[in-house]
Amino acid sequence: MAAHLFVDISSHGFGHLAQAAPVLNELTRLLPDLQLTVRSALPLERLRTRLNGDFEHIADRSDFGFVMRDAVCIDFARTAQAYRQLHANWPQRIADEAALFARLLPDLVLTDVAYLPLAGAAHAGIRSLSMCSLNWADLFAHFFCHEPWAAEIHREILAAYHSAECFLRLTPAMPMNSLPRVRAMAPVAALGKDCRGVLRERTGGPADEKIVLIAFGGIDNLLPVEGWPYAENLRWLIPQSWPVVRKDMSAFEPIGLNFTDLLRSVDAVLTKPGYGTFTEAACNGTPVLYVRRDDWPEQDCLIDWLKINARCRETDAVELASGRLQTALADLWQQHLPPPPIPAGAQETAALVSSWLEKPDASCRPR
Numbered sequence: 001m002a003a004h005l006f007v008d009i010s011s012h013g014f015g016h017l018a019q020a021a022p023v024l025n026e027l028t029r030l031l032p033d034l035q036l037t038v039r040s041a042l043p044l045e046r047l048r049t050r051l052n053g054d055f056e057h058i059a060d061r062s063d064f065g066f067v068m069r070d071a072v073c074i075d076f077a078r079t080a081q082a083y084r085q086l087h088a089n090w091p092q093r094i095a096d097e098a099a100l101f102a103r104l105l106p107d108l109v110l111t112d113v114a115y116l117p118l119a120g121a122a123h124a125g126i127r128s129l130s131m132c133s134l135n136w137a138d139l140f141a142h143f144f145c146h147e148p149w150a151a152e153i154h155r156e157i158l159a160a161y162h163s164a165e166c167f168l169r170l171t172p173a174m175p176m177n178s179l180p181r182v183r184a185m186a187p188v189a190a191l192g193k194d195c196r197g198v199l200r201e202r203t204g205g206p207a208d209e210k211i212v213l214i215a216f217g218g219i220d221n222l223l224p225v226e227g228w229p230y231a232e233n234l235r236w237l238i239p240q241s242w243p244v245v246r247k248d249m250s251a252f253e254p255i256g257l258n259f260t261d262l263l264r265s266v267d268a269v270l271t272k273p274g275y276g277t278f279t280e281a282a283c284n285g286t287p288v289l290y291v292r293r294d295d296w297p298e299q300d301c302l303i304d305w306l307k308i309n310a311r312c313r314e315t316d317a318v319e320l321a322s323g324r325l326q327t328a329l330a331d332l333w334q335q336h337l338p339p340p341p342i343p344a345g346a347q348e349t350a351a352l353v354s355s356w357l358e359k360p361d362a363s364c365r366p367r
Helices: 015-029 044-050 077-086 090-104 118-125 137-145 151-163 196-203 259-267 276-283 298-308 316-323 326-334 344-358
Strands: 004-009 035-039 056-060 107-111 128-132 168-171 182-185 208-215 234-238 249-251 268-271 288-291 310-313
Touching: 004 015, 004 090, 015 035, 015 044, 015 107, 015 128, 015 310, 015 344, 044 316, 056 128, 090 118, 107 344, 118 151, 128 344, 137 151, 151 196, 151 316, 168 344, 182 344, 196 259, 196 310, 208 259, 234 268, 268 310, 268 316, 276 288, 276 298, 288 298, 288 316, 288 326, 310 326
Parallel strands: 004 035, 004 107, 035 056, 107 128, 128 168, 168 182, 208 234, 208 268, 234 249, 268 288, 288 310
Antiparallel strands: none
16 A cells, blocks of 8 residues: 655745655655645645645645744734634644544654644654754744743644654754754755746847846745836846836746746846745855845854855845845856755655655654
8 A cells, every 4th residue: 555645834935845845756756656645825836836746735734933024024923923822722733633634544744844733643643754944943932932921832832843753954954952853954955947048038138138036935025126226237037916017127927937947047036045045046056145034043054054055145125125236246146156065855855754654663863
């Protein structure tokens, strides 16, 4: 009988899917008969742009991470309220999750990076793993440890993560000293095809035009681009949802390239620190212009890794608001290009997950 894997992919932006998809694609290559169930609040069309092969989709979410005002700013009041609501009847939520697994009968539960499924799996007697570059326990503690109501919630989150067989810590990642069984994995990233010819043909610009993609990881961050100055031979690729019509700006969705091919084909990407865009840009040799997030504890390890593995440069809110980014971009393009890192984490992680599926007695060896 084919093994059955239940995967929960967070819909807090697109970065969790960017991590999970290469692993799942390699896993289904290793195990062609694998039965795959994917729960995520991301649209099915979005999942299908990244995931190869067949899977059952449960359109739901078990985590929310943080309620965001925009791509870089957390709404702390609404986030605190959401966590208190989620944990108001925590034992019943665990029981409901266990009942779902009792119906679906997966052989293994894998999350990126929800913790409720881990607690539910333990309650149902099913083994589980989690993987990510961050975990919600450490981030929750960072932002809310001073609140009198937060200690019990933090204990419940940690207990859920502790119930997993192992946490697969994808490089680059936070330290995760609060988790007992952590295994460091190589970077995970998809490699795209160079489609510069197609891109230039569909944007209609001259051959020497520089093209910069604006991508903030699936959480909208409307910039005041309508007031940005024009620059000769520079084109911006912006989300189709932005109500901007300018001759030097093109919506990237109608171009028809998948995100990784698009990222590989542009001259730079303007973004925030996030695992998916940072690792894919580095592994595909694309320069990165980034703006820091307000008090986001994961960003330092991401930025430190990017500085070693890619051409990158920080910009700030003032430059971003004014759109005077030509000097920053020129500096970026003059940097030495380091050898692109090899994203061996997908194969490495898939091999471990397949061993848990095929060998009931497999154990985690932290490293």
